[in-house]
Amino acid sequence: MRALFCPLSDPGYLYPATAVALEAHRRGHAVTLLSTGPAARAAEREGLDVLEPGEAFAVGRWFRAGEGQYHRILQAARTARPDVLVTSVLCVGALAAAETLDLPVVVLGLACHLWPHRDGPGPGDAEDRGWRLDGALDVYRTLRAGLGLPGTGPDGQRALLGTRFLLRGHPALEPPGAELPEGVRHVGPCWWEPPADEAADxxxxxxxxxxxxxxxxxxxxxxxxxxxxxxxxxxxxxxxxxxxxxxxxxxxxxxxxxxxxxxxxxxxxxxxxxxxxxxxxxxxxxxxxxxxxxxxxxxxxxxxxxxxxxxxxxxxxxxxxxxxxxxxxxxxxxxxxxxxxxxxxxxxxxxxxxxxxxxxxxxxxxxxxxxxxxxxxxxxx
CATH class of the missing domain: 3.40.50.2000 (Glycogen Phosphorylase B;)
Known part of the structure; x- marks a missing residue:
């Protein structure tokens, strides 16, 4: 398997993707990671192929940088020749790139599900999940229109989940009785960070x-x-x-x-x-x-x-x-x-x-x- 990991570059997104990339590398797969800073240096020392992501992968720009993500991933794919993409929630450019490349895409989520569950938010869970989903879909649909891709269809949430959608928390963090959408599962924290500099601290x-x-x-x-x-x-x-x-x-x-x-x-x-x-x-x-x-x-x-x-x-x-x-x-x-x-x-x-x-x-x-x-x-x- 050849995997291209293209997460957002902020530590909360990049580090768990690095944990999974390192595990895939240990399993004998060819792994390329878009990474920067101390995380990139640590990943290179472990034998991963590392490419510079560019500014489009900063989470603070997720809602306006999808086209930059899309083109950078297509460019990286020419080098990595991946069989699968692995990305972060809110990295909408990777979803569009996977479609253009005709590749499966695995999305690493956060500690709990941000969007509505199968039966809606339910009582006692009024954190505007529907509003959050609508906002993400608006960004994704605008990107697709700008790239000349067809619409997302009636089940927009399905389009944002990729082939697999992996939550890094635990079922105890979801509302009681809430059923996650098809394709969403918990895997756990995927915890990784660069080695601490003891002398610096x-x-x-x-x-x-x-x-x-x-x-x-x-x-x-x-x-x-x-x-x-x-x-x-x-x-x-x-x-x-x-x-x-x-x-x-x-x-x-x-x-x-x-x-x-x-x-x-x-x-x-x-x-x-x-x-x-x-x-x-x-x-x-x-x-x-x-x-x-x-x-x-x-x-x-x-x-x-x-x-x-x-x-x-x-x-x-x-x-x-x-x-x-x-x-x-x-x-x-x-x-x-x-x-x-x-x-x-x-x-x-x-x-x-x-x-x-x-x-x-x-x-x-x-x-x-x-x-x-x-x-x-x-x-x-």
Whole structure:
């Protein structure tokens, strides 16, 4: 089998695709990966053929970069001569390219299903799934029209699912009784990240050690016009019992040239800001994880058996945060409540910790990279 992996380039999409690409390579298949940065260098060291993706694969441009994705994949296919494409949810250019190349396409989704289930959202699951599907379909239909491809037909969702659609979470994160559309299955987290640079983080570890306070790992997502977590961070970690290790992730830059939104954070605050291509060592160190509710920090926290506090804004955040609350593996973050009080309560919540540990066991047992690689092989048959 010759496989061309063409995921979106942001870590939350690129890293799980790299995990599956490496497993396919270990199985003896010829694998080409569109990748960049530390992930590309690590993949090349493992023996993968790596090609530069270009700017069209940035997730922040997914709704307007489909044509660039399409042409880059066709170009890469002339070199890789693939039997199958593997891509990310929201990478609509790959779906169109697979059709033009007459190839099966496997889509790696997020931790839970963003779009309606077979019987619709159902009660207690009002995260605008239908609206999200309509938005994705509008982007895909516009792309197809621009490329001169025929319409998607009456079942638009089917067109977005590819030949196989693989969710990286667990059935416990779906609404009770919800039935996934045909072709959608859970495979597990497909967890991978570039090896951490221990020397680069030595000073960071020393700083955390000096305070002696428990570490709360705060992973920021995009604000989407909502409320930033920075005011809460400033209040909570100034003169309190905890310290924050803040990963800026995909959060927007602050005003007036402030790259992290730190304006208003006291110089005496116990806040350490990082932007790293890995989070594993930080999750090992943390007692608690705070996130807006994106797949990578949620799955990372669960795999490391860490309690979660969720505070969603837009995008996938509301869907996944609601899924975590419904599954009982997280608690909501009340940004107005006294910070220490909420953090202490989360750490003392043994029931939530136990459910998170059971979910971690299920994720570990899913053999996700193997299951996903098998799905890619099956799509070729």
């Amino acid at each position: 030595a000073g960071l570890r020393a700083r955390l050690d000096r305070t002696g306070k428990p570490v709360v790992y705060v992973h920021l997502g995009r604000v989407f016009g909502g409320e930033s977590l920075w005011p809460w961070i400033g209040r909570t970690f100034t003169g309190g019992a905890f310290q924050a290790l803040v990963e800026t992730g995909r959060s927007e830059t602050g005003r007036h040239g402030d790259p992290y939104g730190l304006t208003g954070i006291a110089a005496t605050a116990d806040v350490t800001v990082v932007r790293r291509p890995w989070m594993g060592p930080f999750l090992d160190r943390a007692s608690l994880v705070v996130t807006n509710g994106t797949s990578a920090p949620v799955l990372g926290a669960l795999r490391h058996r860490r309690p979660l506090l969720v505070s969603p804004n837009g995008g996938e955040q509301r869907v996944l945060a609601a899924a975590c609350l419904r599954a009982g593996v997280a608690a909501p973050l009340d940004r107005a409540a006294p910070g220490d009080e909420r953090l202490r309560a989360a750490l003392a919540d043994r029931a939530t910790a136990a459910r998170a540990a059971r979910t971690a066991d299920a994720l570990d047992q899913s053999k996700s990279e193997s299951a996903a690689a098998q799905a890619v092989e099956d799509a070729c048959r």
